[in-house]
Amino acid sequence: MTSAYEAWTADRGAEIIAEHQHVEGGALVILHALQETFGYVPEAAIPMVAHALNRSRAEIHGVFTFYHDFRREPAGQHVLKLCRAEACQAAGGDALAARAEQKLGVKIGHTTGDGRVTLEPIYCLGLCATAPSAMFDGRVIGRLDTARLDALMAEAQR
Amino acid sequence: MTIRIFIPRDAGAIAVGADEVAAAFEQTHAAIEIVRTGSRGLYWLEPMVEVATDAGRVAYGPVMEADVPALLAAIQSGGDHALRLGVTDDLPWLTKQTRLTFARCGVVDPRSIEDYRAHDGYQGLARALTLTSAEIIADVTTSGLRGRGGAGFPTGIKWKTVADTSADRKFIVCNADEGDSGTFADRMIMEGDPFVVIEGMTIAGLAVGASKGYIYIRSEYPHAIVAMKAAIAAATRANYLGAKICGSAHSFELEVRVGAGAYVCGEETSLLESLEGKRGIVRAKPPLPAHKGLFGKPTVINNVLSLATIPYILAGGAQKYADCGSGRSRGTMPIQIAGNVKHGGLFEVAFGITLGEIVDDIAGGTLSGRPVRAVQVGGPLGAYFPRELFDTPFDYEAFAKRDGLIGHGGIVVFDDTVDMSKQARFAMEFCAVESCGKCTPCRIGSTRGVETIDKIRRGERVVENTAVLTDLCNTMKFGSLCALGGFTPYPVMSALKHFPDDFGAATRLQAAE
Numbered sequence: 143m144t145s146a147y148e149a150w151t152a153d154r155g156a157e158i159i160a161e162h163q164h165v166e167g168g169a170l171v172i173l174h175a176l177q178e179t180f181g182y183v184p185e186a187a188i189p190m191v192a193h194a195l196n197r198s199r200a201e202i203h204g205v206f207t208f209y210h211d212f213r214r215e216p217a218g219q220h221v222l223k224l225c226r227a228e229a230c231q232a233a234g235g236d237a238l239a240a241r242a243e244q245k246l247g248v249k250i251g252h253t254t255g256d257g258r259v260t261l262e263p264i265y266c267l268g269l270c271a272t273a274p275s276a277m278f279d280g281r282v283i284g285r286l287d288t289a290r291l292d293a294l295m296a297e298a299q300r
Numbered sequence: 301m302t303i304r305i306f307i308p309r310d311a312g313a314i315a316v317g318a319d320e321v322a323a324a325f326e327q328t329h330a331a332i333e334i335v336r337t338g339s340r341g342l343y344w345l346e347p348m349v350e351v352a353t354d355a356g357r358v359a360y361g362p363v364m365e366a367d368v369p370a371l372l373a374a375i376q377s378g379g380d381h382a383l384r385l386g387v388t389d390d391l392p393w394l395t396k397q398t399r400l401t402f403a404r405c406g407v408v409d410p411r412s413i414e415d416y417r418a419h420d421g422y423q424g425l426a427r428a429l430t431l432t433s434a435e436i437i438a439d440v441t442t443s444g445l446r447g448r449g450g451a452g453f454p455t456g457i458k459w460k461t462v463a464d465t466s467a468d469r470k471f472i473v474c475n476a477d478e479g480d481s482g483t484f485a486d487r488m489i490m491e492g493d494p495f496v497v498i499e500g501m502t503i504a505g506l507a508v509g510a511s512k513g514y515i516y517i518r519s520e521y522p523h524a525i526v527a528m529k530a531a532i533a534a535a536t537r538a539n540y541l542g543a544k545i546c547g548s549a550h551s552f553e554l555e556v557r558v559g560a561g562a563y564v565c566g567e568e569t570s571l572l573e574s575l576e577g578k579r580g581i582v583r584a585k586p587p588l589p590a591h592k593g594l595f596g597k598p599t600v601i602n603n604v605l606s607l608a609t610i611p612y613i614l615a616g617g618a619q620k621y622a623d624c625g626s627g628r629s630r631g632t633m634p635i636q637i638a639g640n641v642k643h644g645g646l647f648e649v650a651f652g653i654t655l656g657e658i659v660d661d662i663a664g665g666t667l668s669g670r671p672v673r674a675v676q677v678g679g680p681l682g683a684y685f686p687r688e689l690f691d692t693p694f695d696y697e698a699f700a701k702r703d704g705l706i707g708h709g710g711i712v713v714f715d716d717t718v719d720m721s722k723q724a725r726f727a728m729e730f731c732a733v734e735s736c737g738k739c740t741p742c743r744i745g746s747t748r749g750v751e752t753i754d755k756i757r758r759g760e761r762v763v764e765n766t767a768v769l770t771d772l773c774n775t776m777k778f779g780s781l782c783a784l785g786g787f788t789p790y791p792v793m794s795a796l797k798h799f800p801d802d803f804g805a806a807t808r809l810q811a812a813e
Contacts, residue, residue: 167595169577170560174519195577208579208736209560211519227481228676231726232639232714233667265563265730267520268484269315270712271343271637271644280522284315 147181147216154179155187163194169205173212182213218253218260220298223277224286226250226263229270238274238291239263245295259298303332303375304352308406310339310491311523312484317364318347324368330376338492340406341646342393350388351375359385393643396662398624398632400617401609402485402648405492410527413534416495422540424611428503429548433463436507436614443613443621444630449475449566449603450678450707450783452629452696458600461590462508465598472504472513473575473594473601476528477559477566479518480679482710485634485646486604490517490524493608494531498554500607502545503614504600505552513552514594516571518559528556563680563734567782568601570736581736582782603708605634626652629695639676639712640666649694656690659713670715674723674799678707680730681787683794684720703794705787720799725753727791731784741776742785748772749792756803766796766803 148154158179162172172191176183183206192202206212224230224239239250246254246261253260269275272284278294307313307322325334340359342348348361349371360371360383367383374381385391399405408415416422428436441456462470474497478486490497501513517525532554535541543551557575559565565574569583572594593599609631613621621631629651635658637644642664659665659675666672674684683704685692692702699706714723728749735742752769756762773789780786796803 167576167578170574171557171577174558174560201578204579205577209562211559211561225481227730228680228723228726229482229638229710229712231723232712232718264520265734266479266481266483267311267315268478268487269312270482270484270639270710271641271646272312272316272346273638273644275315277520282311282315282523284312 148179150180150184150186152186152190155184155190159187159190159194169195169197169202170209173206173209177212181216185214218257220258220279221260221262222294222298223262223264224250225265225267225269225273225275227266229266230274233273235274238286238288241288242291242295245292259295301331303330304335305332305375306335306337306350306352306357307347308339308492309336309410309523310346310488311521312343312488313339313346313348314523316346316362320365321347321349321363321368324365325372328369328372330372332372335409336411337408338405338410339488339646340388340394341402341488342391342643343645344643345385348385355387357388359388359391361385393645393647393662397648398650399648400612400621400624400632401496401605402489402493402634402646403612404496405489408493410492410494411530411534413495413531413538413540416493420615421495421611422499424614425499425502425540425546427616428506428614429546429550433507433509436503437463439614439618440507440610442618444625444628445606445609445613445621446629446696447603448605448609448633448708449568450705455602455606458590458602459504459507461588462510462598462600465591467598469512469595469597470508470510471594471597471599472501472508472510473572473599474501474513474515474604474607475566475568475571475601476515476517476521476524476604477571478521478604478708479563479566480681480708480710482638482676482712483636483679483708484638485636485709487521487524488646489604489608490521491527494527495535496608496611497528497604498531498535498541500610501554502540502552503610504602504607506550508598508600510600511551511553513554514557514575515554516557516559516565516575518565519561525556525558532556562736563730564736564782564784567784570782572599572601579736582738584781605708624650626650626693626695627697629697633694633706633709635694636710637663637713638710640668640715641713642667651695652693654690655685655692655694655711656687658694658711659690663711663713666713666715668715668717670717672713673716673718674714674720674795676712676714676723676791677710678705678790679710680727681705681783681790682707682710683790684723684798685794686798688798703797704790720795720802721753721757721804724792724795724803725750725757727788728753731788735784739779739781739785741779742781742788745772745776745785746788749776749788753792759804762804769796
């Protein structure tokens with residue numbers, strides 16, 4: 143499968159930053175836009191964002207690292223997020239998370255060695271009445287059970 | 301004759317196959333019109349499909365993709381079907397509710413401003429446009445509405461403070477960073493009735509003299525983001541937003557901003573920092589956001605549900621709203637029932653219903669069929685309640701009196717397989733992961749809390765470590781700036797108090813004697 147993301151170039155990065163530069167308080171808007179385009183926020187972009195917003199590089203680095211969403215490197219080809227919050231715990235989420243870790247051979251928060259799957263925790267998708275919940279490449283999944291989880295992991299391996 | 305079929309596009313319904321069901325209906329090429337609505341909130345029956353009939357809408361559920369051909373044949377022939385639930389409005393789960401905030405959710409097409417207007421939408425704004433600022437605020441005060449994010453601060457007082465503060469710019473901020481596990485009411489209303497949020501914010505703008513609003517939606521809610529953006533575009537086209545709204549002298553524009561996975565940004569001052577493009581670090585109060593909020597300007601910051609209730613109140617419902625409820629908790633609360641439950645979903649009801657009624661009667665007990673052991677009310681910062689406290693009425697003060705909180709109205713049910721020391725550990729762990737780091741009790745205390753609970757769980761000096769944990773919780777409760785550090789002790793201490801056996805305390809104490 144080919145990546146849905148563009149390869150980083152400073153020119154393209156500058157273009158995206160310029161597009162949102164005048165949004166009031168828009169540092170998160172710019173970081174989101176960069177990540178949507180490149181799949182992560184390249185380190186080279188941080189000083190560019192800082193310059194455009196007339197803020198220090200340390201400040202923008204601080205913003206970038208504060209939020210769990212922003213990636214410093216590309217994710218695997220597929221991203222499987224498992225909800226680890228209380229409602230999903232109550233519905234058997236812990237066992238599913240353990241199964242995913244065991245089957246994929248990675249701890250939550252990591253990417254498989256072949257770069258196929260990134261397994262991540264998420265704290266609540268708001269699907270708590272159909273728990274346990276997951277998100278697979280942006281698609282929401284409720285009533286997760288071992289069969290569905292295994293199917294998702296198989297899909298990710300294809 | 302074309303049959304109208306309603307299928308939710310709510311994320312909770314999509315997560316269990318609503319899109320596939322809609323596609324299967326389309327593939328039949330039958331004479332049908334599919335309307336994608338929000339969810340009615342009966343999630344154990346999702347995907348719930350409704351069909352327009354002379355007797356009203358008739359519901360079927362849970363419908364799977366494979367059910368569609370036979371179901372369609374039954375619908376067309378007027379025959380019965382195993383999944384037929386009856387006339388939707390007569391379903392007991394719905395008849396027992398008082399749906400004021402959620403009146404339209406699951407009924408209307410959330411993409412259609414015409415449908416919103418056809419179901420009493422924009423009547424609150426129409427009336428607000430004829431009132432003075434003081435009159436609008438008087439209505440909100442009369443209703444008794446309190447902040448539905450969890451803090452329960454009277455909305456009318458907040459608005460009056462902003463209205464009375466003069467500035468060149470003021471803002472309305474809608475807090476849609478609904479991060480509490482077990483809550484989804486904000487998501488549902490944004491996806492199912494987004495115009496009501498827009499109308500509520502517009503009325504707030506009129507009341508306090510603000511011409512710009514922001515809706516800060518968490519990134520975990522992609523469907524809500526799409527729904528709100530589409531609704532803002534539609535409302536702008538119809539001149540309900542923008543310059544000189546509805547031909548009046550007032551202007552109001554709205555912008556959606558997306559969070560980035562920080563739980564603490566649900567705290568209002570942290571959210572404002574985030575909106576300003578900064579780290580979501582909590583601010584010390586005072587100054588209040590009402591005096592110095594977004595970009596240092598007077599700001600109304602309200603939860604989605606608070607704002608979504610405003611149109612009902614301004615459409616002449618202020619007194620009717622206040623007539624519902626118990627004690628100082630007036631009106632209705634959209635309660636969200638989740639976790640290990642037979643019947644999970646959204647249940648809007650007047651304050652005063654007991655926890656036991658919600659868990660046993662409405663939710664029908666656990667899905668696993670095992671006994672209910674603990675119920676966490678109010679999200680990750682809410683207390684765990686044992687069955688002995690099921691007589692607690694659902695209102696702000698009654699829960700506070702029992703060392704708990706109703707928070708944003710989420711209820712998570714656990715069966716008897718739950719290990720409460722593990723849940724207490726999770727509360728501390730979550731606080732450690734999500735702490736913004738501003739104040740020491742939260743930043744350091746949460747990590748020390750995890751370590752101390754681990755020691756207790758391993759059986760190390762249980763009595764001494766329990767005393768340390770209790771002391772630590774006391775420090776966090778009184779020494780933290782915001783609810784994250786300040787309320788994490790609720791789940792921890794309630795677990796310790798009501799379920800001591802899970803901490804090994806009882807057995808080990810006996811052994812020591």
